Amino acid sequence: MDTPISRISAASYRSSAVRDWLFITAMLAVAWLPLVFFGLVMVTLGMVWGVWQATFAPLMWVVIGASRAFSGKAPLPGRAVQPDGEPDLASLVRGVAEQVGFDASLLVRVIPVPDAALGRAKVAGGHSYVLLLGLPMLRVLSARQLAAVIAHELAHEQHVRQGRTAWLLNARTTLAQRLQGRFRPLAPLAAPLLRATQPRVWQVELAADADAARVAGTAATRQALELTGLLVATFDGLAEPWLAEPAGQGTYPEDFYDAFAAALQDPHVTRRSAMVAADHDAVDPHATADHPPLAQRLAALPQVDAAASYGAEPLVLRSGPEIEQWCVKELIEGDVQSVDATRRRNKAVRAGKRGREGAGRGLLQPVRILELDPDLLRGSTEDEGLALVLAVTRQEAPTQALSVHLNAIADGSWPLLARRFEPDLRWLPPVERPAAARMIMTGATGTVLVTVLRAAGWTYANRWMSTVLAAPDGSVVDVYDLLRDALDDGDPTPVRALLATAGTEEAPV
Incomplete structure (x- = not known):
């Protein structure tokens, strides 16, 4: 055929x-060079010291690994x-x-x-x-x-x-x-x-x-490729904290997937996710990526019609509620644990047995993200972020810490400041460091900038993102975009102009 x-x-x-x-x-x-090297070392030790059992270690390592791979019991x-x-x-x-x-x-x-x-x-x-x-x-x-x-x-x-x-x-x-x-x-x-x-x-x-x-047709395939990247970036950057934050408060979000779908309707969320996905595609220092960048995949699609007719709406799963509940608990417990792990932990808590998994967490109660005050999801994360910025910059006031950040952008020393926030930057391949440092610096500066603007009367413009703010006059600004541009250009002037418009100023350091 x-x-x-x-x-x-x-x-x-x-x-x-x-x-x-x-x-x-x-x-x-x-x-396999590391294993070969290890095997040669073990054989040499066996020959020198007469410990011939050592020569069998590499072979046993291979046998055990192969038996696990082909056992089919996973x-x-x-x-x-x-x-x-x-x-x-x-x-x-x-x-x-x-x-x-x-x-x-x-x-x-x-x-x-x-x-x-x-x-x-x-x-x-x-x-x-x-x-x-x-x-x-x-x-x-x-x-x-x-x-x-x-x-x-x-x-x-x-x-x-x-x-x-x-x-x-x-x-x-x-x-x-x-x-x-x-x-x-x-x-x-x-x-x-x-x-x-x-x-x-x-x-x-x-x-x-x-x-x-x-x-499926060129149009549907193009949309699927674009949406897949958005889903991954939004899930990793926005939705995963919804699991950690409530769990720390003894709850879990039973409407996790409803909230995720609702967040994807926000244009600020989708624009940020597309930006993050593009940044991810742009960095591949060792050519390990098995998929081409999205732009290349879209450009290579042939212009054809669908071979069959498919619906324009998502499929409705008959067992959707049960599947969603199972998936939420899988995310909370970990990918390799079953949904029964949650029940076992909760049963142990009821019995007064707090093991390693349940220590300090207690019985998890269901909550609904879409009904929560958004500040409950932002609160502790923002407080921790601000505390870290003040500690790293050795300043007492957010306005002073912000001045340190903007001065570092102006004089080009911000990569050094980013390394103070994340010392592990030095272990990344050199080609990855600028993008990673920019992300760290944008997040840290955004935290303190949002704090200063909110003190001046600005409010959150949506429930999903803490960097999208509304001014008292109703205008909306995503300070993340503003800071990315400032870092790329090495010019914090637009940020300082925004502060002047907001009626606040940096504090001298």
Whole structure:
């Protein structure tokens, strides 16, 4: 059958097999250098000291690791969705699979975070593909946009079924993991290999995007790509603190996903999230990113119509309330723990047994974010942030601390001030430090600037973001944007002009 997959594969994969296997071998060799070095050390010690048992340590390390990897005993992530229980979702997945030509056994599971993935797992004595769909995607994306996401995942698997492509992706992943952490001794060897193979894996992603467009249409695929980045950035930057803050007060947000969907309707939230996502795409010092930047993915989409008709509204899950409750508790307890962990902890609290998990937290009670005073979510975080700024700048008043920050922007010394807030900046790759320092400095300066403006009568303009303020005359300013521009230009004049308009001034230091 002449499926879209077969047409793209014939046109796209012209990479030399010899070249690919050379890169695969080189990447795996570099990735395993630490283990080889460790093994040589142990063998040398065994020969010198006569402790021959030491020579078996590297071998046992490999055997144990392999047994864990292939045991198949790890629980599947997410919550299972049965076709009888969610026929609309099952029908959508089945229809997309038919369009893509994906005929393997496929299970669907819902996960709490905005992500989608496809992998193989051992189920009931056999192997099956498992499609993971994030609940935020199911709630926000329309059926046609969700079809584009599913088509991308299934098409991607079709493309990497070629033996050397799968090996290439796995080798890159293994090598990229060695570059995590403070110390990256393999970076000089790994980065050139990752950089040379990155176009090859990006080609796979772009081909999967093209297949998604042929299934769901170019417009829906474009919207799905844009919304996915917004969902991830908003979830990480805005929504996750909603879980930590109430939990510290003995509560949990039962309407977490309702509040998340409501926040996405705010233009200030979506603009900030798009900015954060673009910043993330721009920094890839070791070429570890397996996905091209969003702009490149959008530009490469073919202009085609959808192969089938899909709805313009999100799917309604019949078991939506139960799935949402399960996902919220999974987020609170951790991705690898079951929902029963919350019940066990609460039962232990009732019995007066406060273990390591429940110590100091007590029985969690449900609250609704959309009914809370927004200041309850902002309060402690802002107080802690202001206390940190005053401590780092060694000033007693917010106006004095603000003067220190603006002077540092004016004379160019703000990266040093940012390092005082976050000493671990020095461990980042040099190419990542400016963006990270700017983010830290923007957050710290924004905290004290908001404090000064609120003391002058300004108020929060929305319930979601503490940096979006309304002046007494009703005008709205996002001080985050103002400070980003000031840091980029090295000129705090617009910030000082805003302070003058607000009728407040910096205090001398």
